[in-house]
Amino acid sequence: MQINITFNGTAQTSDVEPRQLLVDYIRGTGATGTHIGCDTTSCGACTVLVDGTPMKSCTMFAVQANGKSITTVEGLKQNGDLHQIQASFKEKHGLQCGFCTPGMMLTSAALLEENPDPSEDEIRWAISGNICRCTGYINIVKAVQHAGEQLRNS
Amino acid sequence: MFPPAFAYSAPESLDEALATLTNEGESARVLAGGQSLIPMMKLRLASPAHLVDINNIPGLDYIDAANGYLRIGALVRHNDIVNSELVTAHNGAIASAAPWVADPLVRNRGTLCGSVAHCDPEGDWNSVMLAARAQVVAQSTSGERVIAIDDFVVDFFTNSLEPGEIVKEVRVPKYAGRGGGAYLKLERKIGDYATVAVATQLQLGEDGKISEAGIALTAVNNKNTRAIAAERALVGEEPSDEIFKEAAALAAQAAEPESNVRGTAEWKRNVVSVYTRRGLEASLAQARA
Ligand SMILES: Cc1cc2nc3c(=O)[nH]c(=O)nc-3n(C[C@H](O)[C@H](O)[C@H](O)COP(=O)(O)OP(=O)(O)OC[C@H]3O[C@@H](n4cnc5c(N)ncnc54)[C@H](O)[C@@H]3O)c2cc1C
Ligand code: FES
Ligand code: FES
Numbered sequence: 001m002q003i004n005i006t007f008n009g010t011a012q013t014s015d016v017e018p019r020q021l022l023v024d025y026i027r028g029t030g031a032t033g034t035h036i037g038c039d040t041t042s043c044g045a046c047t048v049l050v051d052g053t054p055m056k057s058c059t060m061f062a063v064q065a066n067g068k069s070i071t072t073v074e075g076l077k078q079n080g081d082l083h084q085i086q087a088s089f090k091e092k093h094g095l096q097c098g099f100c101t102p103g104m105m106l107t108s109a110a111l112l113e114e115n116p117d118p119s120e121d122e123i124r125w126a127i128s129g130n131i132c133r134c135t136g137y138i139n140i141v142k143a144v145q146h147a148g149e150q151l152r153n154s
Numbered sequence: 155m156f157p158p159a160f161a162y163s164a165p166e167s168l169d170e171a172l173a174t175l176t177n178e179g180e181s182a183r184v185l186a187g188g189q190s191l192i193p194m195m196k197l198r199l200a201s202p203a204h205l206v207d208i209n210n211i212p213g214l215d216y217i218d219a220a221n222g223y224l225r226i227g228a229l230v231r232h233n234d235i236v237n238s239e240l241v242t243a244h245n246g247a248i249a250s251a252a253p254w255v256a257d258p259l260v261r262n263r264g265t266l267c268g269s270v271a272h273c274d275p276e277g278d279w280n281s282v283m284l285a286a287r288a289q290v291v292a293q294s295t296s297g298e299r300v301i302a303i304d305d306f307v308v309d310f311f312t313n314s315l316e317p318g319e320i321v322k323e324v325r326v327p328k329y330a331g332r333g334g335g336a337y338l339k340l341e342r343k344i345g346d347y348a349t350v351a352v353a354t355q356l357q358l359g360e361d362g363k364i365s366e367a368g369i370a371l372t373a374v375n376n377k378n379t380r381a382i383a384a385e386r387a388l389v390g391e392e393p394s395d396e397i398f399k400e401a402a403a404l405a406a407q408a409a410e411p412e413s414n415v416r417g418t419a420e421w422k423r424n425v426v427s428v429y430t431r432r433g434l435e436a437s438l439a440q441a442r443a
Contacts, residue, residue: 001162018162018205021196039155041193044259053262059192060263063162064207107259128344129257 003066007031008075016062022048025062026072033073033102037131044130047103048072054107056129073102076109084154085109085147094143096134104130108144116152118144157195164207168214168322171206172295176318178204184320185209186228186268189260208320219244223289223325232261232269244328246440247335247355247368251282254337257345267321270306273313273377276347280307280378282337283324285353285368291323298322310376330365333357334440338429339372342416348373349416350425352405354433356388358441364388369401369430374409374422381405384430398434405430 005012007029016025023046026034037045039058046058049071076083085105088094095101104127111118111126118126123144124137132140165171175182183202185191186209194200208214214229217238224244226235235241235252242249255261255269255278269279270290280303282288288303292315301314303324308314315321335355339348351372359365367388369381384404391397411422 017159019157019159021156024156039196041189041260044257047259054259055263056259059188061162061188061192063164064188064209066164126258129259 001063001066003063005065005067006069008071014062018061018063020062021058022060022062022065022070023057025065026057026070031072031074035099035102037099042131043100044103044107045100047106047130049106049110052110052113054103054110071106073105076105083109084150085112085144088143088147088150089140092139092143092146094135094140100130100132100134104132104140108140108147111144112148112151117148120145155196157192158198158201160195160202161204162207163204164210166210166212168208168211168293168320169295171208171211172293172318172320174204174206175320176295178206180317182206184268184271186271187231187260187264189256189264190268190272190274214322217241219328222328224248224328225323225325226266227323228265228267228321230266232256232264232266233258235266236261245286245326245335245355246333246437247282247286247337247353248326250335250436251278251337251339251353254278254339254341254351260345267324270303270324271313271315271321273307273309273311274347275310275375275377276373277378278337278339278348278351278372281351281353281370281372282335283326284370284378284380285355286326286335287366287368288324288326290321291325292316292319293322294319304380307377329357329441331358331360332441333366334437334443335368336433336436336440338433338436340425340429350374350409350411350422350429352426352429352433354430354437356393356434356437356441358393362392364391364393367401369405369433371405371409371426373416374411374426379408381408381430384408388434393434393438398431401434402427402431 035045037043041059181203185207214227216227290301339351355368357366367385384401406427
């Protein structure tokens, strides 16, 4: 089936089989920042933004993205500069192995769009569908708080 | 992982979706949020030959409170309910359950109606709906049918829809007078299915006595189950600690849990009793507020 997607800001037309999962479609284009962790809808490593809302791309078919705008970690960067959430994850060491990081940053970026000054509880609640096996979340929370501050002050 | 091949259609009207479902018969399945169906297809526990994706149908994402019911359309996502002031104003049990369904990413996509249709005994919504005396509005090419939730939830992953029917809406009657409700859920970790959960709803008459009571249990039977003896013990009574304790004990008797990794049967039954009592207290406080 033919689908038209705005992928990280660029219009794209592709021919896909209905059973192809969105995550496999995305990774097949060479954008391998979207990870497959569990493949069973449990971990959030495959999180992408669908029209701005974070969703698990292992649990959507590519055909369902027809007419939608998809943002992956590759699309966070603007004009060659890191998005503030990326800069803050770097600054606050919000990652160790990095496997959860793309999904974690996309969920956090969507949270900050909606709520520029979230409390620690609100941050932890918002990222509770994104599992990290390394950091213990402490520096992730700090990174999101830092990004929020920077965005509010900019 | 990917599922077996299937034919896919994404109709842009309910009529078109219903026509396709009727033509394809039992081999077709509705795809709503996909948060239960797609994982099942990937694990090859389900292999529908045809998926009718309803996500592109306009006008199904409504929450409204007209004509005596709080009505929730087929494309209302769990997270829309978390954020709905209308839901908070009209039904305490629905409002308190919404944030505890799955995790935020699943809540952005999964639907209440899909969850109700799915009839997973560990799912949260059917207990809430049983306690709130919901009705399921099923639509087919031959018209609309209203099904009481007690008749809709048939068994383990089994509802009473006929082939060709779509759940268009789930609705709950508004409180007749003062009312309140709660959903208490014990989970091993955030985002998990319930170890045990209890939905409660109380309505008070002019005289302050309990005029209607709803209690239903999650994850302790082969389907979401009303604790009918407990409900009966409450109706007509003055709310009190004693009567709540009695109802809690009766609710525990309605539970037939299995011992598993989430806990022993005896302990789960005990949680049913404690959560029923706490849920009734919270429902009463809300009704009196
Ligand atoms: C990690 C994870 C955790 C979860 N935790 C919980 C939890 O704690 N509590 C909980 O209650 N649920 C939980 N769920 C399930 C979640 O709530 C699903 O969203 C829900 O079960 C199904 O809704 P859906 O819209 O995604 O339906 P789908 O997956 O699209 O469909 C489910 C079934 O219902 C049928 N169906 C869907 N919509 C309709 C309709 N309108 N008419 C007729 N048939 C229809 C489909 O054909 C299918 O058989 C969890 C899911 C995941 C992946
Ligand atoms: S890979 Fe999608 S949720 Fe884990
Ligand atoms: S940094 Fe390793 S999983 Fe999160």
